[in-house]
Amino acid sequence: MLFNKKIAFIGAGNMGEALLGGLLTAKLTDPANIIATDIRPERLQDLQNKWKIRTSLDNRQAAQDADVILLCVKPQTISEVLAQLKGIIRGEQLVISILAGITTDTITYALTGKNPVVRAMPNIPAVVQTAATAICMGKFAQEEHRLIATRIFQSIGQVEVVAETQMDVVTGLSGSGPSYIYMIIEALSDGGVLMGLPRDVATRLASQTVLGSARLVQETRIHPAVLRDQVTTPGGTAIAAIKELEASGLRPMLIRAVETATRRSKELSELLKQENGLE
Ligand SMILES: NC(=O)c1ccc[n+]([C@@H]2O[C@H](COP(=O)([O-])OP(=O)(O)OC[C@H]3O[C@@H](n4cnc5c(N)ncnc54)[C@H](OP(=O)(O)O)[C@@H]3O)[C@@H](O)[C@H]2O)c1
Structure with missing residues (x-):
């Protein structure tokens, strides 16, 4: 075509x-x-x-x-x-x-x-x-x-x-999204280093975990919450970590990040129009 x-x-x-x-x-x-x-x-x-x-x-x-x-x-x-x-x-x-x-x-x-x-x-x-x-x-x-x-x-x-x-929402979610994910990869890697892994190994494991988890969502089309439940063993390590993530507000934090970036995208768009004399 x-x-x-x-x-x-x-x-x-x-x-x-x-x-x-x-x-x-x-x-x-x-x-x-x-x-x-x-x-x-x-x-x-x-x-x-x-x-x-x-x-x-x-x-x-x-x-x-x-x-x-x-x-x-x-x-x-x-x-x-x-x-x-x-x-x-x-x-x-x-x-x-x-x-x-x-x-x-x-x-x-x-x-x-x-x-x-x-x-x-x-x-x-x-x-x-x-x-x-x-x-x-x-x-x-x-x-x-x-x-x-x-x-x-x-x-x-x-x-x-x-x-x-x-x-503007797209800009706040996927346009700016890679920067949020880089922070997550970096922080996961830091966690690995804190607990004794070499930095390069920790970063490779963290980034591959993000990549693989995303591919599983895309290829199975299973809701992420269901996939999370599937890897959460009763009394196990994942649920212990999930308790920490919930207590620290990971979910509302990411929701607010997209909300704030969307608002900022709108503001910047208006500023750009004014500064460049565009209609
Ligand atoms: N990067 C992203 O993640 C991303 C995501 C979504 C959308 N965008 C959009 O993509 C656009 C480009 O972003 P980018 O990251 O590719 O920026 P970039 O690397 O700076 O590319 C813009 C290119 O245009 C050249 N240029 C400047 N003035 C020009 C002119 N008058 N005529 C022809 N070429 C000119 C620049 O040359 P010099 O380097 O010599 O100035 C530069 O090579 C932006 O409008 C941005 O909003 C970017």
């Missing part, structure tokens, strides 16, 4: 490269169909050497001939980038944005006023093709655009389709 589509990556940092790398590794497209831009020539040279794609320092030139334009710059530079693209972009070109806090309407109306726009929120495990991405559709995005966007983000992990009003 993507094979003949020309795809322009506007901004090719961590996320841009993870995405184009995902597409090429999954053989969803050919390097000749991809062009990536950046403001640093040496960055573009690296990308060209590694992925054999075309590159350009000129966002307008890159976007001009593309069927799909993927906006992967930082939100702070979006007004400048949209101003560059306005005027050369055509109404039928699909624009996909991964910028946190920038709405589909903002992008649509800063361009032709009728482009199909898909907004996505991936997360950092994209670099190892294990991202959790949520996408939402702009006013003019149709089923074919949803399918294209889904296919692109499936090359770096799993995809959920949500309403745009839910994108």
